[in-house]
Amino acid sequence: xxxxxxxxxxxxxxxxxxxxxxxxxxxxxxxxxxxxxxxxxxxxxxxxxxxxxxxxxxxxxxxxxxxxxxxxxxxxxxxxxxxxxxxxxxxxxxxxxxxxxxxxxxxxxxxxxxxxxxxxxxxxxxxxxxxxxxxxxxxxxxxxxxxxxxxxxxxxxxxxxxxxxxxxxxxxxxxxxxxxxxxxxxxxxxxxxxxxxxxxxxxxxxxxxxxxxxxxxxxxxxxxxxxxxxxxxxxxxxxxxxxxxxxxxxxxxxxxxxxxxxxxxxxxxxxxxxxxxxxxxxxxxxxxxxxxxxxxxxxxxxxxxxxxxxxxxxxxxxxxxxxxxxxxxxxxxxxxxxxxxxxxxxxxxxxxxxxxxxxxxxxxxxxxxxxxxxxxxxxxxxxxxxxxxxxxxxxxxxxxxxxxxxxxxxxxxxxxxxxxxxxxxxxxxxxxxxxxxxxxxxxxxxxxxxxxxxxxxxxxxxxxxxxxxxxxxxxxxxxxxxxxxxxxxxxxxxxxxxxxxxxxxxxxxxxxxxxxxxxxxxxxxxxxxxxxxxxxxxxxxxxxxxxxxxxxxxxxxxxxxxxxxxxxxxxxxxxxxxxxxxxxxxxxxxxxxxxxxxxxxxxxxxxxxxxxxxxxxxxxxxxxxxxxxxxxxxxxxxxxxxxxxxxxxxxxxxxxxxxxxxxxxxxxxxxxxxxxxxxxxxxxxxxxxxxxxxxxxxxxxxxxxxxxxxxxxxxxxxxxxxxxxxxxxxxxxxxxxxxxxxxxxxxxxxxxxxxxxxxxxxxxxxxxxxxxxxxxxxxxxxxxxxxxxxxxxxxxxxxxxxxxxxxxxxxxxxxxxxxxxxxxxxxxxxxxxxxxxxxxxxxxxxxxxxxxxxxxxxxxxxxxxxxxxxxxxxxxxxxxxxx
Numbered sequence: 001x002x003x004x005x006x007x008x009x010x011x012x013x014x015x016x017x018x019x020x021x022x023x024x025x026x027x028x029x030x031x032x033x034x035x036x037x038x039x040x041x042x043x044x045x046x047x048x049x050x051x052x053x054x055x056x057x058x059x060x061x062x063x064x065x066x067x068x069x070x071x072x073x074x075x076x077x078x079x080x081x082x083x084x085x086x087x088x089x090x091x092x093x094x095x096x097x098x099x100x101x102x103x104x105x106x107x108x109x110x111x112x113x114x115x116x117x118x119x120x121x122x123x124x125x126x127x128x129x130x131x132x133x134x135x136x137x138x139x140x141x142x143x144x145x146x147x148x149x150x151x152x153x154x155x156x157x158x159x160x161x162x163x164x165x166x167x168x169x170x171x172x173x174x175x176x177x178x179x180x181x182x183x184x185x186x187x188x189x190x191x192x193x194x195x196x197x198x199x200x201x202x203x204x205x206x207x208x209x210x211x212x213x214x215x216x217x218x219x220x221x222x223x224x225x226x227x228x229x230x231x232x233x234x235x236x237x238x239x240x241x242x243x244x245x246x247x248x249x250x251x252x253x254x255x256x257x258x259x260x261x262x263x264x265x266x267x268x269x270x271x272x273x274x275x276x277x278x279x280x281x282x283x284x285x286x287x288x289x290x291x292x293x294x295x296x297x298x299x300x301x302x303x304x305x306x307x308x309x310x311x312x313x314x315x316x317x318x319x320x321x322x323x324x325x326x327x328x329x330x331x332x333x334x335x336x337x338x339x340x341x342x343x344x345x346x347x348x349x350x351x352x353x354x355x356x357x358x359x360x361x362x363x364x365x366x367x368x369x370x371x372x373x374x375x376x377x378x379x380x381x382x383x384x385x386x387x388x389x390x391x392x393x394x395x396x397x398x399x400x401x402x403x404x405x406x407x408x409x410x411x412x413x414x415x416x417x418x419x420x421x422x423x424x425x426x427x428x429x430x431x432x433x434x435x436x437x438x439x440x441x442x443x444x445x446x447x448x449x450x451x452x453x454x455x456x457x458x459x460x461x462x463x464x465x466x467x468x469x470x471x472x473x474x475x476x477x478x479x480x481x482x483x484x485x486x487x488x489x490x491x492x493x494x495x496x497x498x499x500x501x502x503x504x505x506x507x508x509x510x511x512x513x514x515x516x517x518x519x520x521x522x523x524x525x526x527x528x529x530x531x532x533x534x535x536x537x538x539x540x541x542x543x544x545x546x547x548x549x550x551x552x553x554x555x556x557x558x559x560x561x562x563x564x565x566x567x568x569x570x571x572x573x574x575x576x577x578x579x580x581x582x583x584x585x586x587x588x589x590x591x592x593x594x595x596x597x598x599x600x601x602x603x604x605x606x607x608x609x610x611x612x613x614x615x616x617x618x619x620x621x622x623x624x625x626x627x628x629x630x631x632x633x634x635x636x637x638x639x640x641x642x643x644x645x646x647x648x649x650x651x652x653x654x655x656x657x658x659x660x661x662x663x664x665x666x667x668x669x670x671x672x673x674x675x676x677x678x679x680x681x682x683x684x685x686x687x688x689x690x691x692x693x694x695x696x697x698x699x700x701x702x703x704x705x706x707x708x709x710x711x712x713x714x715x716x717x718x719x720x721x722x723x724x725x726x727x728x729x730x731x732x733x734x735x736x737x738x739x740x741x742x743x744x745x746x747x748x749x750x751x752x753x754x755x756x757x758x759x760x761x762x763x764x765x766x767x768x769x770x771x772x773x774x775x776x777x778x779x780x781x782x783x784x785x786x787x788x789x790x791x792x793x794x795x796x797x798x799x800x801x802x803x804x805x806x807x808x809x810x811x812x813x814x815x816x817x818x819x820x821x822x823x824x825x826x827x828x829x830x831x832x833x834x835x836x837x838x839x840x841x842x843x844x845x846x847x848x849x850x851x852x853x854x855x856x857x858x859x860x861x862x863x864x865x866x867x868x869x870x871x872x873x874x875x876x877x878x879x880x881x882x883x
Contacts, residue, residue, distance in 0.1 A: 002050045004057035011196060013335045014328070020196045021047040023340050030064035033341055036242045036279045036351040037311040039068075040342050041198045041217045042078060048197055049079050054234045068242055068354045075861045077234035080202045080218065081190050082119040083226050086177040088126040088498070088674065088701040089204035089773060091153055093223045093230070094160040094167075095634060095705045098625040100878055103640035109882040111623055116166040116230040121185055122157065123170040123177035126674075127702050128491035130424075130502035133461045136483070138490045143173050146491070147613045149698045152633045153705060158619040171610030173492050177203070178210035178428035179465030182294055183323045184604045186211050188312065189336045196336050202229045206301035206771040206795060207428055207526060213294030214319070215312035215342070220301060222795055223773035224802035228873045231881070236863040240306060241276040243268070244353030247284030249362035253584055256436050257292040258524065258544030261299045261429070262367045262377045264359065268303035269375035271357060274765075275794045278305040279353070284361050285310065286346055290319035291433040298429045299526055301769070302374035306794060312337040313344035324600035370528050370541035371520070373665070380562055383541070387418055387557045390539060391518050397729070398538075400518055404511035411456040415511045415519075418558030421504055422521035422537060423454070424461045425487060425545045427497035430524040431465035434472060438590050440545035441478025442582035444485050447553055450580060451569030453485065455555030457508050460486035463495040467603045476594040485549065497525030498701060499675025501534045512536045522551040529669045529769060530719035535676055550577055632690050634705040638781070639872065645879060647870040651806065653785045653829040656757040659748060660715055660733055661723040661816060661823040664763035668796055670720045671767070671775035673713060674701035681731070682712035682745040704774055707781060714778030715744040724823035736824055748782035758782065759827050761816050762789040767796025776803040780872075786829055788841070788855060790815050797858055804872040806832060807858040808839065819843075819851055832857070835865050 009022040021044050026032050032043065046060045054077045062074050085093055101111040128146045132138040147154070154172070161169045170180055187199040199216045201208065206220030221235070229235060245268075251260060268278060278300065280293070293310045300308035312333065320330050337343040350356075366380040371390045378386045403416045430436050447453075454460055462482060464470055470489060473479040482488075494500065501521070503509065512519055513536065520539040521528075528540035541557060551557065554566050565574035609615070620626055627636045662670075677683050677697040686708060687697055703709040715722075716731035722744070724734045731744045735751070742750075751758055760779070766789040767775065776799035779787070786806040800807045808829070810819075825843035832839055836857065843851040859865050870876035 001048065002052055004050060005047065005060065007047055011335060011339055013332050018191065018196045019194055020336065020339070026064055032064060034352045036244065036353060037215070037342055038217055038242060038277050038279050038307065038309050040340060041200065042076065044198060044340065045078055045200065046076060049077070049234065063239060066239060068352050071239050071241060071354070074239050075236050076239055077236050079234045080118070080200045080229055081197065082121070082201045083116065083230050084177065084181055084185065084201050084203040084208060085120065085122040085226065086126050086205050087122065087124040087153070087157070088704055089223045089771070090122040091157065091705040092773065093204060093227050094157060095637060096223070096227055096874060097160070097164065099636050099640060100874065101624055102636065103643060103878055104882060105624070107643070107645060107878070107882040113881050114231070115164055117232040118230065119166055120230050121168045121170065123175065123180050124154070124157070124172040125176045125493040126498050126500070127172060128493035128495060129500040129699070130461045130490045130495050133459055133490050134486040134488055136488060138488050142491045146172060149696065150702060151617065152631060153702065154614065155617045155619050156634050156705065158617055159621070159625060162619065162621065163623055168608060170607055171614040173611065174607060175466035175492050176428040176431065176494055177205060178207050178298060179432040181211050182214055182432065183466055183468065183600060184607060186214050186216050187329070188214055188216055188316065188320065188333045191332065196332065198342070202226050202235070204771060204773070206769070207298050209300035209307050210294050210298035210428055210432070212297035212300065212307050212309040213290055215310060215316055217307060217309060219307045220771035220795060222771050222776060222799035222802060224776065224799055224873055228877055231877050233873070233877055236861040238860060241354035243271065243273050243276055243278050244351070244356040245278060245280045246282040246356060246358045247280055247288070247361060248282055248358070249284055249360045250287035251361050251364055254581065255364040255366060256439065256544040256546065257295040257433055258430055258436055259367045260292065260361060260364050261296045262369045262542065263364055264296055265299050265303045265369070265375050266377040267357065267359065268305065274304040276305055276354070278303070278308045280308065280310050281350065283346060285313065285315070285344065287361070288315070289435065290315050291435060295429055295433050299374070302526055304793065311344035312342055322595070322597055322600070324597045324604065366547070368541045368543045368547065371539035372528060372530050374526060374528060374542055380547070381560065383557055384560050387520070387539060391417060394518050394538060398516050401515040404515040404517065406507045406511040408505050408507045409456045413456060415457055415508065415517060416556065416558070417518045418556045419517070419519045420458055420522055420551050420555055420557060421508055421512070421519045422459045422496065422501055422523065422534060423548050423552035424463070424496035424501065424521065424523040424525070425548050426461065426463040426495045426523055427525035428465050429526040430545055431463065431469055434591050434595055435587055436524070436545045437469060437473065438476060438478065438587050438594070439582055440549050441473055441476060441482055442586060442590070443546045443549050443580050444487065445478060445481040446580035446582065447549070448481055448484055450575045452553055452567035452575050454552045458552045458555055459504060460552055461490040461495060462487040463491050463493060464489060465492070467492060468599050471599045471603065472594045476590045485552065487549065496521070496523050496533060497527055499532050499673070500699060504534065504536060509536055520557045522548050522557070524548050527769065529667045531673065531717050532669050532675060535718050546581070632687060632692055632706055632709070633703060635707060637707045639874060640878065643875060643878070645882060647879065649869055650833045650835065651785055652833060653757055653759070653827070656759045656785060656827040657736055657751055658724065658761055658823040658825060658827065659758040659782065659784060660744060660760050661821070662760065662762040663721065663723065665765045665768060666720070666762050667769035668767055668772035668775040669769055670717045671715055672700070672710065672772050672778050673717045674770070675699055677713070678718065681716055682743050683709050683716065686712055707777070710774050710778050711781045712745045714782055734823070745782070752783045757785045760784055760787045761821060761823070762787065763815060764790040765793060766791065767793040771795045773799050776800045776805060779803070780805050792858060801859055801864045801867055802873040804868055806868065808855040809858055811854055811856065814853060819853055821851065825851070
């Protein structure tokens with residue numbers, strides 16, 4: 001590597017000497033001390049990776065001297081230190097690597113060249129489902145089902161671990177990927193061949209940003225971009241704006257980190273931070289635990305930012321020691337951060353930011369978010385009104401038939417609209433935070449002492465993010481209290497937040513369906529998009545774990561939890577939320593007495609071993625994977641079929657048909673659902689044709705290694721609304737030439753037979769949500785060549801480019817509605833082949849008239865244009881390696 005600025009230096013840590021790229025050496029020339037923490041990490045990355053091609057001296061100079069309030073439209077290359085995957089997104093990554101090995105051999109190259117070049121770690125956490133709950137054997141029964149459903153996928157991952165270099169797998173039932181990341185995998189400072197540099201990572205889950213709480217720069221990317229990083233490709237991006245958030249004060253009594261993060265999410269969504277970095281600073285950090293920081297960082301995808309990062313300081317070191325990191329590592333982090341000017345001190349001068357917002361944490365009030373989006377914060381006092389407003393709107397689409405008399409658990413009851421049928425303490429956001437989990441346990445204890453219990457129609461679950469959580473809840477004596485209310489451990493994984501909530505009890509599910517009831521879930525997760533948590537649950541609220549328990553006791557969101565009784569005891573006495581809510585002091589005392597470093601050291605000492613089920617898997621061997629035509633989980637994808645050594649060039653799009661005309665806030669869940677597969681859907685029919693019974697369908701997320709399932713599941717969310725078929729919910733469209741209504745998959749296949757290219761047209765914030773590469777892969781396999789929207793979410797735009805689909809945006813003020821587009825048009829896109837920033841779109845209407853407009857081409861960097869010329873990033877990398 002080149003060192004044009006002569007910054008390579010030595011750093012002594014204890015008795016050892018290391019090399020590093022010293023930012024302070026640039027101070028006189030560039031005044032780097034003014035840069036935000038995240039920019040210092042990026043600058044070091046550029047200095048260390050300077051090679052005269054991907055990173056030049058001019059790039060470094062432009063970046064180091066940038067005015068953050070007036071940034072140039074200049075691209076930079078970023079090379080993460082490592083890649084972290086979860087199994088839903090990780091399986092297709094390994095499938096693609098296996099397919100690339102086959103393709104490499106066919107192109108005459110060495111298949112063994114296809115290997116991760118940086119540490120790549122996969123945590124299996126997205127496959128456990130809540131089939132069993134409310135019993136002491138729920139954990140074991142769910143784990144058995146998980147293995148029986150996913151044995152083939154797990155054996156495939158074991159093959160990958162053996163066949164690929166630099167690839168490790170954390171087995172199932174160990175923890176949630178982001179919690180395992182902050183508690184164990186994150187290094188904060190990397191050491192490689194005697195060189196120190198900041199830990200950084202790409203993750204195939206949008207909540208990879210959780211590690212930002214530790215001062216590790218990382219964010220979620222699609223599997224496509226992650227694979228490119230694994231194969232040594234730097235990621236190019238425009239120099240990002242950095243929005244500083246000055247935190248002051250401290251949380252008041254009764255407010256939780258969840259309330260804080262929901263407030264931050266609402267505030268930053270209003271500001272608009274898509275494709276921007278967010279960095280937290282200020283004296284309030286001295287009052288904030290690392291677990292609280294990680295909770296805020298986790299939700300960066302919900303506020304739309306690339307990252308939500310915190311600096312390194314004494315609290316970081318305290319957390320590293322608590323989680324069992326070695327004292328040598330802790331000292332190395334401290335020495336390196338101080339040497340690089342990346343260490344936070346109280347009352348230090350503020351860095352320069354693109355813009356600064358301020359939040360006084362003493363103003364935070366108890367909150368939820370819902371019923372459909374994480375950024376829609378609702379004060380606890382307003383939840384009833386919020387539900388009723390959403391309910392009234394819902395009635396226009398699906399009028400209710402009113403309360404239903406039913407019976408379950410030997411109790412007869414009336415199930416009403418607003419009933420909470422799922423109450424889940426789940427997801428990385430909150431299960432990594434001892435304060436909210438101890439708070440939930442104390443609230444459960446207080447409820448037991450007052451003699452009130454969970455309503456019989458509520459499906460309760462506790463899915464900790466790591467086994468350490470169970471250890472400290474046991475030590476605090478609170479696990480018994482949670483279990484007494486039905487919050488038994490159901491698994492160590494993502495569960496309800498990803499849509500793995502499992503079936504509702506038959507009497508409850510049947511009452512909902514028969515009476516069109518509008519029921520609710522309350523979960524401590526980060527996602528509550530339509531159709532995600534459970535297909536029968538129309539209202540979904542994000543809440544802190546204590547509030548999840550409270551709503552399970554109340555049994556409904558159609559009440560004022562602040563003022564109405566939460567329940568009655570055996571004596572008919574009313575019990576209120578304030579009677580059972582624990583104090584901050586009680587919570588902190590229990591944390592101090594229940595949590596210690598030995599728990600983490602013990603839990604993570606065998607983290608890669610797995611249980612007998614994992615160790616007993618029959619694992620295929622060999623450098624090339626032996627594909628099975630009979631598999632419904634793992635198939636060789638068609639991306640490289642017929643691929644030549646030469647790039648095909650930029651696409652021409654003429655005579656395209658509109659596959660779907662969609663509105664605003666279409667999420668990656670709408671485009672590629674992760675949850676249950678319906679029997680009468682194209683994917684369900686395919687599975688049954690291949691001998692799979694509906695009971696064994698598993699989820700879309702678990703079948704991402706099979707493109708046949710995933711193509712059929714693209715745009716198949718039960719709540720998606722295609723304006724080409726008004727009044728219809730679900731994945732349907734119109735085959736325009738014949739005016740027939742059919743599934744989107746069937747229409748796409750018919751258009752492919754007719755040789756017709758396709759486009760999708762949508763509104764604002766297209767592709768929000770998970771970093772779901774299948775939302776782009778499915779789009780391209782259906783034959784979609786371009787997507788035209790008012791705006792894109794960052795990760796999905798990047799994923800589309802990575803799959804060779806062209807993202808276009810309407811000019812400001814224009815959209816499908818005011819241009820008069822209704823989906824009946826034939827579309828020509830002129831000028832793409834020139835690589836211009838704008839193209840002319842001509843929409844030919846059936847009556848012969850033409851609507852002509854100019855669209856922006858959101859292929860943002862020269863490297864992205866290269867990907868498009870090659871038909872996608874994987875094709876590009878494969879040709880590079882084969883050459």
